[in-house]
Amino acid sequence: xxxxxxxxxxxxxxxxxxxxxxxxxxxxxxxxxxxxxxxxxxxxxxxxxxxxxxxxxxxxxxxxxxxxxxxxxxxxxxxxxxxxxxxxxxxxxxxxxxxxxxxxxxxxxxxxxxxxxxxxxxxxxxxxxxxxxxxxxxxxxxxxxxxxxxxxxxxxxxxxxxxxxxxxxxxxxxxxxxxxxxxxxxxxxxxxxxxxxxxxxxxxxxxxxxxxxxxxxxxxxxxxxxxxxxxxxxxxxxxxxxxxxxxxxxxxxxxxxxxxxxxxxxxxxxxxxxxxxxxxxxxxxxxxxxxxxxxxxxxxxxxxxxxxxxxxxxxxxxxxxxxxxxxxxxxxxxxxxxxxxxxxxxxxxxxxxxxxxxxxxxxxxxxxxxxxxxxxxxxxxxxxxxxxxxxxxxxxxxxxxxxxxxxxxxxxxxxxxxxxxxxxxxxxxxxxxxxxxxxxxxxxxxxxxxxxxxxxxxxxxxxxxxxxxxxxxxxxxxxxxxxxxxxxxxxxxxxxxxxxxxxxxxxxxxxxxxxxxxxxxxxxxxxxxxxxxxxxxxxxxxxxxxxxxxxxxxxxxxxxxxxxxxxxxxxxxxxxxxxxxxxxxxxxxxxxxxxxxxxxxxxxxxxxxxxxxxxxxxxxxxxxxxxxxxxxxxxxxxxxxxxxxxxxxxxxxxxxxxxxxxxxxxxxxxxxxxxxxxxxxxxxxxxxxxxxxxxxxxxxxxxxxxxxxxxxxxxxxxxxxxxxxxxxxxxxxxxxxxxxxxxxxxxxxxxxxxxxxxxxx
Numbered sequence: 001x002x003x004x005x006x007x008x009x010x011x012x013x014x015x016x017x018x019x020x021x022x023x024x025x026x027x028x029x030x031x032x033x034x035x036x037x038x039x040x041x042x043x044x045x046x047x048x049x050x051x052x053x054x055x056x057x058x059x060x061x062x063x064x065x066x067x068x069x070x071x072x073x074x075x076x077x078x079x080x081x082x083x084x085x086x087x088x089x090x091x092x093x094x095x096x097x098x099x100x101x102x103x104x105x106x107x108x109x110x111x112x113x114x115x116x117x118x119x120x121x122x123x124x125x126x127x128x129x130x131x132x133x134x135x136x137x138x139x140x141x142x143x144x145x146x147x148x149x150x151x152x153x154x155x156x157x158x159x160x161x162x163x164x165x166x167x168x169x170x171x172x173x174x175x176x177x178x179x180x181x182x183x184x185x186x187x188x189x190x191x192x193x194x195x196x197x198x199x200x201x202x203x204x205x206x207x208x209x210x211x212x213x214x215x216x217x218x219x220x221x222x223x224x225x226x227x228x229x230x231x232x233x234x235x236x237x238x239x240x241x242x243x244x245x246x247x248x249x250x251x252x253x254x255x256x257x258x259x260x261x262x263x264x265x266x267x268x269x270x271x272x273x274x275x276x277x278x279x280x281x282x283x284x285x286x287x288x289x290x291x292x293x294x295x296x297x298x299x300x301x302x303x304x305x306x307x308x309x310x311x312x313x314x315x316x317x318x319x320x321x322x323x324x325x326x327x328x329x330x331x332x333x334x335x336x337x338x339x340x341x342x343x344x345x346x347x348x349x350x351x352x353x354x355x356x357x358x359x360x361x362x363x364x365x366x367x368x369x370x371x372x373x374x375x376x377x378x379x380x381x382x383x384x385x386x387x388x389x390x391x392x393x394x395x396x397x398x399x400x401x402x403x404x405x406x407x408x409x410x411x412x413x414x415x416x417x418x419x420x421x422x423x424x425x426x427x428x429x430x431x432x433x434x435x436x437x438x439x440x441x442x443x444x445x446x447x448x449x450x451x452x453x454x455x456x457x458x459x460x461x462x463x464x465x466x467x468x469x470x471x472x473x474x475x476x477x478x479x480x481x482x483x484x485x486x487x488x489x490x491x492x493x494x495x496x497x498x499x500x501x502x503x504x505x506x507x508x509x510x511x512x513x514x515x516x517x518x519x520x521x522x523x524x525x526x527x528x529x530x531x532x533x534x535x536x537x538x539x540x541x542x543x544x545x546x547x548x549x550x551x552x553x554x555x556x557x558x559x560x561x562x563x564x565x566x567x568x569x570x571x572x573x574x575x576x577x578x579x580x581x582x583x584x585x586x587x588x589x590x591x592x593x594x595x596x597x598x599x600x601x602x603x604x605x606x607x608x609x610x611x612x613x614x615x616x617x618x619x620x621x622x623x624x625x626x627x628x629x630x631x632x633x634x635x636x637x638x639x640x641x642x643x644x645x646x647x648x649x650x651x652x653x654x655x656x657x658x659x660x661x662x663x664x665x666x667x668x669x670x671x672x673x674x675x676x677x678x679x680x681x682x683x684x685x686x687x688x689x690x691x692x693x694x695x696x697x698x699x700x701x702x703x704x705x706x707x708x709x710x711x712x713x714x715x716x717x718x719x720x721x722x723x724x725x726x727x728x729x730x731x732x733x734x735x736x737x738x739x740x741x742x743x744x745x746x747x748x749x750x751x752x753x754x755x756x757x758x759x760x761x
Contacts, residue, residue, distance in 0.1 A: 058081065091111075227258065385433050440475055580692050
């Protein structure tokens with residue numbers, strides 16, 4: 001087992017470098033010891049897959065499935081069968097495991113490759129028959145329209161022109177019966193349907209109809225709109241892409257539209273389209289960028305490097321490609337190659353061509369440091385030491401230059417106190433150097449912690465955990481180092497590891513509030529709400545650390561009806577940052593938990609109603625002199641607003657706006673007016689209380705406007721959820737009736753002279 005673990009560790013190193021030949025060699029050694037090793041079989045299969053040997057890769061995936069019956073492997077087996085043309089085998093897997101394609105889309109793509117259009121048509125007929133017995137809602141009608149359209153495409157591809165014609169015609173009739181005047185769809189999509197109707201009327205012969213309909217040269221913009229804008233959420237735009245690309249396989253514009261549309265649906269389809277564009281136009285910059293993006297989230301780093309190397313001759317994107325190449329090489333821990341590319345990148349004078357260099361000499365230094373670290377871990381101390389000496393020489397030359405930015409000067413002390421002093425004391429003895437370099441004292445500890453935390457933001461420069469481990473080797477119970485290691489794990493999303501270390505920190509230092517705050521965050525993010533609540537009660541809260549996790553906990557406790565606990569957390573949030581939107585929950589929970597005395601003594605109980613003064617009779621008349629008001633427009637001025645301001649129709653208020661910013665200006669009496677919420681004047685003596693009042697006015701106004709049939713009891717019930725009890729709601733309604741904002745008719749409330757264009761601030 002020890003031998004296998006060592007081989008696995010070594011294999012992972014070569015996996016990072018994408019050295020698949022070496023991975024296969026090491027997996028063979030693992031399988032020679034244990035022929036059922038999941039790791040050995042899996043990564044041997046992956047290596048063959050990544051190198052394009054799909055048939056051999058499939059054999060290993062099938063062995064894995066026999067051993068584990070892991071259904072996650074089925075998708076890979078389907079994919080590999082498709083790659084080698086075993087379509088029937090891929091289809092059998094879909095039929096055996098229907099859950100992997102419950103939408104039918106993957107099977108449809110496979111059947112399309114097989115040109116087995118009849119099975120697809122049969123499935124469309126089944127779906128249409130299911131819809132025919134359902135209620136004819138707008139959503140179901142739209143779904144039926146797109147099913148008929150897509151069915152028509154497959155009937156056309158199957159040579160059934162008359163049936164295809166009838167399907168498209170039925171879809172067109174259904175569409176024209178829909179009132180789509182208020183549709184959100186792009187007007188070009190409506191034009192596509194108009195085109196279909198026109199051709200159906202003009203061409204009675206199905207072949208003539210389809211010849212015109214699929215004439216991309218005449219109707220390209222309408223077809224691109226059809227691909228880009230879905231009429232229904234169930235529409236499959238790739239059905240149209242397949243057909244059009246079959247007819248116009250060398251049309252770059254069509255390929256581009258299909259590639260962009262399919263990127264979020266089927267990245268392999270998108271990749272094929274971009275590659276076809278590159279075959280036609282080898283210097284197509286957009287295609288190169290998009291292919292590299294797809295390779296990035298497919299983790300095909302070796303393919304990315306190959307493409308970059310092929311296209312480096314293109315001056316327009318050379319710097320961008322070099323930068324991508326450096327990032328890739330660093331992430332693959334190919335530091336020597338990365339440093340070589342850095343030299344080329346940094347030697348090129350960046351003229352003002354619109355590209356801003358993202359990398360500097362300091363990035364190269366950090367790359368060199370990672371190379372040195374890897375050499376140190378491999379016990380190659382001489383070369384590791386020489387690399388760090390070179391790093392310091394570069395630093396020294398650059399330190400006094402104009403390129404020494406504030407960000408890099410932040411680490412000056414690390415280079416001068418730790419690196420330089422270690423070099424000076426070593427007398428070129430690498431053993432003495434590394435003993436001094438990793439020796440931790442009060443002064444160097446803080447600098448190492450700064451260095452490690454600094455590297456968190458430089459994800460291309462290795463894992464700062466490695467530095468933590470080296471330093472902890474001699475200081476295993478150093479709380480600050482453990483705290484730093486936990487912080488790195490936390491910031492990089494490895495919550496379980498971070499939690500384990502924070503627990504160790506708190507055993508060594510029970511009063512460590514920073515560790516408690518981060519542990520609190522982890523517990524909330526892992527949905528361990530009662531544990532995080534108990535921890536919260538025992539710690540000094542640092543809101544800069546816990547931030548939104550406090551609200552997440554409060555909302556979760558409320559959801560699970562832990563009312564007293566939820567109240568404690570909401571009150572904690574309010575005491576820390578005064579979030580007014582928590583007042584609703586606090587009042588509701590005080591009522592719910594029987595803390596009525598505390599509720600009644602709150603400044604947010606009843607007092608806010610007294611801030612409501614009166615309602616302006618008009619939103620365009622000055623309350624002081626009766627003159628017509630000029631509206632103040634805030635935000636960055638546009639040519640239109642500047643033109644209106646020149647005419648005196650509006651007044652520009654600047655980019656910044658707050659709750660207290662005036663809404664109108666009176667030219668006659670030279671006064672600014674704040675028309676308030678729905679023209680209601682609210683006293684601003686207490687900013688927080690006035691904001692709370694505005695929120696409640698907005699709430700009840702919207703309630704009455706959107707639910708005119710609700711009676712007062714229903715409004716009271718909704719008010720209770722906002723913490724407004726019976727006494728408050730009665731007084732609130734009385735006040736709004738008194739200022740003529742609402743009127744009461746028996747058990748219902750109505751708005752007085754409400755205008756839809758009224759707003760609130």
